[in-house]
Amino acid sequence: MNPVGTSRRSLLAASAATAATGLAVAGCGSGDDATVARRKPGQSIRMTFWAWVPGIDKAVDLWNRKNPEVQVDLEKVSPHNSAQYAKMHSALKAGNPPDLAQVEYMNIPEFLLERGLVELGEYGAGAQKDKFVGWQWEQVVYDGGVYAVPQASGPMAMFHRADLYEKWGVEPPATWDEYEATARTIRKEGAYIESFPATMGPWFAGLAWQAGAEWFRTEGDTWKIAIDSEPTRRVADFWEGLVRGKLVKTVPVMQSPWYSAIQSGEVVSWLSASWGDALITGNAAKTKGKWRVAPLPQWKRGAGASANWGGSTTALFRGARYPQDAMDFAVWLNTDPESVDLLIAGGYGWPAAKKGFEGSRLDRPSDFFDGQKYNDVFAASDKAVDTSWKWGPTTVAMINHITDALNDAINSKGSFTDAMRKVQQQVISDMRDKGLKVEAA
Amino acid sequence: MARTRPHTARNRAAVGFLLPFCVLFLTTFVAPICYAVHQSLFRVERKGALGLGGETEVFAGLSNYTHALEDSQFLAGFGRVLLFGVVQVPVMILLATVLALLLEAASARGVVFFRTAFFLPYGVPGVIASILWGFLYVPGISPIVEMLDGAGLDVDFLSDGTLLWSIANIVTWEFTGYNMLILISQLKAVPDELYEAARIDGANAWQVAVRIKLPLIRPALVLTTVFSIIGTLQLFSEPLVLKPLTGNIDTGYTPNVHAYNEAFGANNYHVAAAEAVLLAVVACVLSFGFMRLVGRRGKVGDE
Structure with missing residues (x-):
């Protein structure tokens, strides 16, 4: 967790x-x-x-x-x-x-x-x-x-401040295109839709997973690495655009600056896993009743693709x-x-x-989430997670590479796609160091 | 024959006194170094994609070393600590020297209080110190950031450009008092006659400090500088503790952090061992290089 x-x-x-x-x-x-x-x-x-x-x-x-x-x-x-x-x-x-x-x-x-x-x-x-x-x-x-x-x-969905969304006349976005449009509207109101969590490699991996990436697979004794692949590049380009356009904040999530931003309404949504509920309820208690949960935005409208x-x-x-x-x-x-x-x-x-899930305390409406039975969203999300995703054998190092590369790209204004290409090279090199047979897919 | 008996007894006593040190020195210092060097010369080969077919350790020559030296992140870490050292070590030593001279000046008041107060940060473990300072750096919690913000200054202590100096500040806070104390103890060893003679010759306080005290505490200055150089290269806990607060501390922020992540994040013990050996070599070169530079080689003794 x-x-x-x-x-x-x-x-x-x-x-x-x-x-x-x-x-x-x-x-x-x-x-x-x-x-x-x-x-x-x-x-x-x-x-x-x-x-x-x-x-x-x-x-x-x-x-x-x-x-x-x-x-x-x-x-x-x-x-x-x-x-x-x-x-x-x-x-x-x-x-x-x-x-x-x-x-x-x-x-x-x-x-x-x-x-x-x-x-x-x-x-x-x-x-x-x-x-x-x-x-x-x-x-x-x-x-x-x-x-x-x-x-x-940790099936993912979108926590959002329903009260502010309503006030500003925006709906939770159903597609990533709508997400960007929503981000613009929210920015005009002086807030941010999200803080891009460059310190959270697994979050980024989750969204690539949703986009259809399969970073690791094996063929016989050989690993095939596809981190630098179309779905990942799509996700990388998307977030690079939001970061460059200053439509998202870039403070590390689940740290005090971020907590104060969700308390004050400066950041009004969070693409996160089901366990994120405890963090919001525990750290932004005064926003009780104002949050709701919506499904993840989709690359293809109505596809129902999920992430973990x-x-x-x-x-x-x-x-x-x-x-x-x-x-x-x-x-x-x-x-x-x-x-x-x-x-x-x-x-x-x-x-x-x-x-x-069924009949547990998750399976109930919540006052904090505006009376919504919000875990139904996560239940659907968990059912829709792509089963074919596999992790590689150097995850801790890979997560470090992702956070290093993305932070570096943010600081040096480099491209996120290049950052992920670099991650792929590093992962391949790490796996060779382990004495494994590995090649780019 | 009677002549040798006290000799043997004395030898035995000497061996008895030296033994505990030698045993600890060999088992906790020499042996791990040998093990690290040994580890750095091997690599692992695995069978099967998941390594379930078993693994063998094979001799790798110097390939782990070339691997480490080709890693731009590892080298960038060296660059960072060298820059850090070039700025932070002189500042800290200067500060420690000034404080020591002030506290040892004839007209100083409240010496015991100030000496303790300056030394106190050294008693705070590095990790705790980093946590304390972390709270003072993070926007949203930090009263300092809030105050500066109130004054119209938008300062981010954890940004890409400022972070290294924020860490330097923590290290300076921690170790200035310690270095000051070493300098004070050397100052106390200066015979009073010298001061008396200087006074009789009409030297003022400034002249006493510059002409007598500074030259006489030179060995202590060299010692504290060497310790600080080594400490700088070993910079580890501060960046590790501050890491969750900012995205700007990467996996290879300092060579030590890089070796740690290589060993315990990536489980590449062999490459990590090579990096540790390289780090030790650089520390030796810099320390001895500095001592040679100041022409006091051998006075300080081996590390």
């Missing part, structure tokens, strides 16, 4: 994470797989679990109360600056990873590359497939193996001591109605469990 919380908190968390990383790095040696044991009936075991999604502590507590023999020790890790993955990779390298960890969909391949994840087919994961939303399940399947249990996603930003799984790390019990826990955590309710209450994202 993406960073959640105020900037003050994120700063503190970042520092804590830096400290934690330092500790993790101190460990060394290359212990190999711990012995894989099966729990004997009646035997008590403990497992460690690294995660950061809000609400997870309550769900783990519930499991521990119900399963005295299989106790799960939850350790919270910080998701800021990808510090949690630095910690996990160091632990894997040092041979002392946790049994289970929260891993985002986009980061699974890079753990596969380090042979860091346990293949779950052996433990009956295949039988669990029907419990999960189709595209989310596809995100954990690689090369015929199941490498994690889906937890939650963020989303996590529960994965078993190499050396997990009791893989069967660990997988049972992971499945319970992400499908048990009581557990999913606790996770939803914490704001963990969009349920991967098929039955997670």
Whole structure:
């Protein structure tokens, strides 16, 4: 899941994470797989679990109360600056990873590359497939193996200040062309439609995903990279136009300047994931009742193409001591109605469990969103996410490249398309460094 | 034979005293360096698109080094810290020297209070200091930005052009007091007779400072400058902590940040090791180069 919380908190968390990383790095040696044991009936075991999604502590507590023999020790890790993955990779390298960890969909391949994840087919994961939303399940399947249990996603839609839209006589845009026109109208009123989040690589990837890009695929042993492709260029050109025309702000989103802009009505909408609701309600409480949610603008009117930003799984790390019990826990955590309710209450994202949404607290009208049953928009969005998208094996680095290149383009007035071409070259070079066969598609 | 016994005993005592240092020095300093150099000479080859076919480490010669040196972002990071050092180190050392001389001047008042006050920032960990300053830089929270805004000045401390100097300000705030204290301790070692002699010869306070104090604290000045040069090259936590607040800190903002991201973002430990070695070499060259320049080589000792 993406960073959640105020900037003050994120700063503190970042520092804590830096400290934690330092500790993790101190460990060394290359212990190999711990012995894989099966729990004997009646035997008590403990497992460690690294995660950061809000609400997870309550769900783990519930499991521990119900399963005295299989106790799960939850350790919270910080998701800021990808510090949690630095910690996990160091632990894997040092041979002392946790049994289970929260891993985002986009980061699974890079753990596969380090042979860091346990293949779950052996433990009956295949039988669990029907419990999960189709595209989310596809995100954990690689090369015929199941490498994690889906937890939650971040289907995207458009949060907007319905009161101001109405006052200025604009509708939520149905197409990207309309979006630009709407941006102009709003700019004339002295506000901005959006802040372009150049610090959020996965956001940009999500919109390229919506435009029909498929950045990564494999042909035999060879990766084919299509970051520098028509759909991505279309998205890049579009946002470059908005940035150059000063129709959007460019402050980093989910940081204090941005929060003050959405509080004051200087920024009046946000293309974001379902988990964005908690950030708006939590940080702009005084705008209660003024927001609504509309579907994402489309490249082709009425196409209903969707995008995803963020989303996590529960994965078993190499050396997990009791893989069967660990997988049972992971499945319970992400499908048990009581557990999913606790996770939803914490704001963990969009349920991967098929039955997670209906009847849950997401499935209700909200006063904050003007009485709208706004999660219906996200439910439709989640159903429409393109299932064929795959992530590459160097995601953390790729996200860094995207933010570097886009920020650089904004500062130096370079083209966004060139920026994404550079990202593609860097990704190819990174993957070669990993000893992989790779070429531009 | 009787002559050697006290010798052996003394030797044994010496070994006993040196052993803890040597063990720690070897295991926490020399061994990691050797490991890093070793790592920097290898690379990984994988089988299968997802690497599920297994991996082998093969000897790579110097290819990780050429890779690092061809990375424009890594080199840009060096350029940035060098620019930073050329400006920030002299400013900080000058400031520390002035403060030290003021506090050690015969007419100084409230010495203990000011010495503590100036030194206090050093007691604040770098990460916390960066968070504190981060709040003072971010528009929307910062009272400074608000005040300047009220005065009609539109200042962005985190913009592409100002950011490096905003970081320099944090570093100066953190370390000036520390350097000042080193200089003060050297000033205290100056024998009083020299001052007396100077007074008898009719020297005023300015002459005492420039003709006597400064030449005598020269070794301490060299020491603090060398430490600052090394510290500058190792710039790390400040940019990392400020990163979420601005898009202008990229993955290779400083060489250290680049090596960190290479190791823990991209998991390219081998390239990261090469970058770390290059960084150490540059730090050595600059430190020893500076000492040679001031003609005091060897006085400060090895790092």
